[in-house]
Structure formats: structure tokens, C-alpha cells
Amino acid sequence: MRIEDPKLAAGFLELGVQLQHGASLCDLTSLGIGGTTDLLPDLLNLLDAQGIPHKFLGGGSNLLVEDDELPWVVLQLAAPRPDIVLEGNFAHVDAAADLGRTVTYCAKNDLGGMEGLIGVPGTVGGALRMNAGAYGMQIGTYVREVKLYRSAARKIETLRGDQISFEYRHTSFAPDDMMLSVKLELPSKPYPEILKGIRICNEKRRASQPLGQKSAGCIFKNPPGASAGRMIDELGLKSLSVGDARVNDRHANFFVNAGRASAKDMLALISDVRERVRKSFGVILEFEVVVWNA
Numbered sequence: 105m106r107i108e109d110p111k112l113a114a115g116f117l118e119l120g121v122q123l124q125h126g127a128s129l130c131d132l133t134s135l136g137i138g139g140t141t142d143l144l145p146d147l148l149n150l151l152d153a154q155g156i157p158h159k160f161l162g163g164g165s166n167l168l169v170e171d172d173e174l175p176w177v178v179l180q181l182a183a184p185r186p187d188i189v190l191e192g193n194f195a196h197v198d199a200a201a202d203l204g205r206t207v208t209y210c211a212k213n214d215l216g217g218m219e220g221l222i223g224v225p226g227t228v229g230g231a232l233r234m235n236a237g238a239y240g241m242q243i244g245t246y247v248r249e250v251k252l253y254r255s256a257a258r259k260i261e262t263l264r265g266d267q268i269s270f271e272y273r274h275t276s277f278a279p280d281d282m283m284l285s286v287k288l289e290l291p292s293k294p295y296p297e298i299l300k301g302i303r304i305c306n307e308k309r310r311a312s313q314p315l316g317q318k319s320a321g322c323i324f325k326n327p328p329g330a331s332a333g334r335m336i337d338e339l340g341l342k343s344l345s346v347g348d349a350r351v352n353d354r355h356a357n358f359f360v361n362a363g364r365a366s367a368k369d370m371l372a373l374i375s376d377v378r379e380r381v382r383k384s385f386g387v388i389l390e391f392e393v394v395v396w397n398a
């Protein structure tokens with residue numbers, strides 16, 4: 105969607121908002137798939153008053169966006185500097201901060217716990233929203249407070265950690281809540297010890313996941329007690345493709361954009377694989393990837 109009204113564009117400018125016309129979500133998501141729209145930082149009231157639909161974009165690393173012109177404007181927070189402030193065992197982190205940088209910054213200051221998240225692409229806000237985790241840990245464990253914009257109430261609120269439920273790749277946040285910042289409480293650990301843990305996780309990830317390719321991480325959540333990747337692999341579906349959308353041959357729960365895949369290709373591949381798993385294992389795989397379609 106494009107903001108064409110010059111008066112509205114001037115109104116945004118007055119509020120200090122940067123308006124980008126025709127930004128392509130293809131360049132802003134890790135899958136490298138998606139149509140075009142305008143990008144705006146935080147301007148919700150003005151948008152609501154004008155009846156302009158919007159969506160919130162984090163790091164775009166767990167997102168599959170439909171092709172062509174998109175019917176919304178997309179809001180992305182600009183990170184303040186500094187985006188991480190430490191106070192004893194607490195880290196106050198902006199939602200727009202890069203997750204990997206947050207893990208290493210805290211580590212260098214002898215704050216550990218998040219070693220497993222090294223190598224998970226995206227922002228801290230995105231990690232919070234889905235309770236990102238790996239190698240036996242999840243970010244929710246360390247959350248003490250979250251500041252967020254609640255679209256339903258149209259106001260900024262601060263929730264305590266115990267008011268939020270963090271489950272496997274799922275949280276109690278509403279789909280249209282926008283994460284603003286978080287207060288994490290991290291255990292003290294000497295940097296060399298954290299670094300050792302980080303290296304182990306990095307190695308495991310490098311050995312099992314396609315890191316240099318365009319993907320959205322795992323496409324499906326793991327069903328209780330099983331691995332979606334292993335099930336897809338057992339069906340011999342590695343390298344199955346629709347156009348340039350392909351089941352990865354290193355990890356079968358990663359579907360990569362091997363060239364110029366469209367969202368249509370990727371969605372067709374996803375439903376084909378899902379159907380084959382349902383037929384063979386009687387399991388309906390749940391999406392981990394977030395799909396934006398109109």
C-alpha cells in the first residue's frame with residue numbers, strides 16, 4: 105500500500121516519521137520473498153484515524169509474505185542508540201535490537217543464559233513474540249518486564265514477566281501487539297565460559313542447518329515428542345521443490361528460496377509436505393513461520 109495523499113505524507117513528516125515508498129519486503133525478510141508497501145515507524149494513531157491498515161515487522165526472519173502489492177503499510181521500529189543498557193543482572197533491551205548482538209553484548213559483560221540463541225536471526229522483539237529458543241533454552245525464561253503497544257487498547261503498557269505465558273514457540277501476546285522493549289534478568293557467568301557454550305551451539309547449528317541460504321528457519325513447529333524435520337526427511341522429501349522453493353537437503357524443516365521463489369511456490373511446497381506428513385504419520389504439522397497474506 106502506498107501513502108499517496110500529500111497532506112498525510114506531510115503529517116507524517118511533522119511527526120518525524122521516515123516514509124519509504126515502494127520498499128520491497130523481498131529485501132527485508134530472510135526468505136527474500138514478498139511484495140511491496142510503504143515502511144513507517146511508529147504512527148499508529150494517525151494511521152488508525154485515517155483507517156489505514158498496518159502490520160508490524162520485526163527482523164523478517166520468521167516471515168513468509170505474499171507476492172505483489174500489499175494492502176497494508178508496514179511499521180518497523182528504528183533502534184535507539186544504545187539499544188542495550190545493563191544494570192547489574194538486568195539488561196534493558198530495545199525490541200529492534202539484533203538478537204545475536206544482544207547475546208554477545210551481554211556475554212561480554214559476563215551475563216549468560218542465552219547461548220542457545222546465538223545464530224538465531226532476527227530482532228529481540230521478534231524473539232519475544234514467538235518465545236524463540238534452541239538447544240534447551242528459550243528467551244521467555246529471562247523476561248522480567250515487557251513494554252508493548254497494545255493495538256486493541258491503543259496504548260502502551262508494561263507487563264511483568266509473570267503476566268505473560270511463554271510456551272514452546274508461543275506466547276500470550278495478541279497478534280497485533282507490538283513489542284517495544286524488554287527487561288531481561290540474566291545469570292552471571294564469566295565471559296570465557298559463555299563463549300564456550302556459544303561455540304558449541306554455533307557448531308551444532310552449522311552442522312545441521314543451512315545457514316548461508318535464504319530461509320525462515322523451521323517452517324513447522326515440532327509436534328509433541330517428535331521432530332518435524334526428521335519426519336519430512338524420513339519421507340524422502342529433501343530437495344522436493346515447487347519452482348525455486350525447496351526442502352533443504354541438510355535440514356528438512358528448512359524450506360529455502362533457492363533463487364526467485366514466489367510466496368505462491370513456497371505455500372504450495374508447504375501444503376504439499378504437510379499433506380504428505382498427515383497421510384503418512386497422521387500428524388497435522390502446525391506452522392512456525394508467520395504468513396502474511398491479504
Ligand code: EPU
Nearest residue numbers: 238239240312321322324325326331333334337354355356
Ligand atoms: N533430523 C533428521 N533429518 C532432518 C532434520 C533433523 O533426521 O532433516 C533429526 C536429527 O538428526 C535429530 C532430530 O531430527 O536427531 C532433531 O533435529 P534437530 O536437533 O535439528 O532439532 P529440530 O527438532 O529439528 C529444533 C528447533 C530448531 C532449533 C533446534 C536446536 C523447532 C521446530 N526446531 O529443531 O529451531 O534450532 O531444535 O535446538 O522447534 C526454528 O525454530 O526455526 C529452529 C530452527
